[in-house]
């Protein structure tokens with residue numbers, strides 16, 4: 041057992057035991073309050089560049105299986121645990137979290153007072169942090185920048201087609217989670233996954249019936265050079281934007297985004313659907329939000345609001361078939377929850393088929 045330390049840029053130091061790859065790493069410290077789903081969280085490309093603090097005190101008790109990953113590999117820079125179970129029990133378990141971290145070359149710390157870490161992050165906000173075997177914080181170079189072009193690090197480099205009998209959806213990959221693809225395929229869609237910087241012309245040549253903009257890591261403004269193409273794409277096809285996709289659509293149509301102090305990450309974030317007054321429990325994972333005051337009422341209707349802090353959780357374009365959600369409908373923390381958002385998107389595609397009203401020629 042080797043001692044390791046989590047050092048926050050604000051100066052706090054938290055001791056623990058090194059797990060996974062025992063080497064130093066720097067990232068942005070965040071926390072997630074979910075009680076289960078650690079395999080999905082660790083492989084979600086939206087966490088690229090971040091060190092994740094798991095709030096739930098016991099992680100790893102059902103091990104790692106071959107089916108639940110959201111991507112082929114672990115995406116986070118590092119992981120912080122209170123108790124990390126080394127003897128998991130589940131009929132599908134193939135390895136422990138520690139073994140998986142080691143194989144993947146990702147450092148982690150176990151035995152950490154994660155409640156204290158969360159309190160520090162809630163006070164000072166998400167910030168740089170390091171995992172190291174050296175408790176002397178004076179040696180850390182905090183001026184070292186964290187990567188900003190994180191989407192290009194996780195997006196695919198090629199076009200992949202998944203067959204289906206239903207409407208053809210082009211999924212723009214900013215770091216998509218497999219559950220998103222699965223949700224579309226389960227509705228019978230044919231899906232073509234394309235790289236994050238695919239042009240309008242290339243997408244048009246695929247003749248989609250609808251377009252989906254995925255989740256992804258980092259600040260949505262890293263992709264500001266793509267807003268022109270995104271405007272042509274979203275003005276031409278029924279569009280669904282999820283999380284980063286939602287933020288990109290808002291920015292493309294003139295709204296602004298800002299950064300929350302410590303983000304929303306967990307599986308029980310209450311969101312109110314404005315039209316019905318119904319409250320959904322949602323899975324969330326984001327730092328950035330669309331600023332409510334920047335949403336032009338003539339362009340968008342706000343469709344969902346966060347019950348805890350009133351932040352914008354969804355938009356619907358007033359004249360184009362564009363809908364967006366900040367939360368993750370594919371990650372339904374209960375049995376079905378917000379999956380109907382995909383059904384609604386497919387209904388919109390079916391209704392729009394043949395209609396020329398929104399088609400734009402460039």
Ligand SMILES: NC(=O)CC[C@H](N)C(=O)O
Nearest residue numbers: 255256258283284327328
């Ligand atoms: N899950 C996501 O798509 C996250 C979006 C963005 N990277 C944020 O942190 O706000």
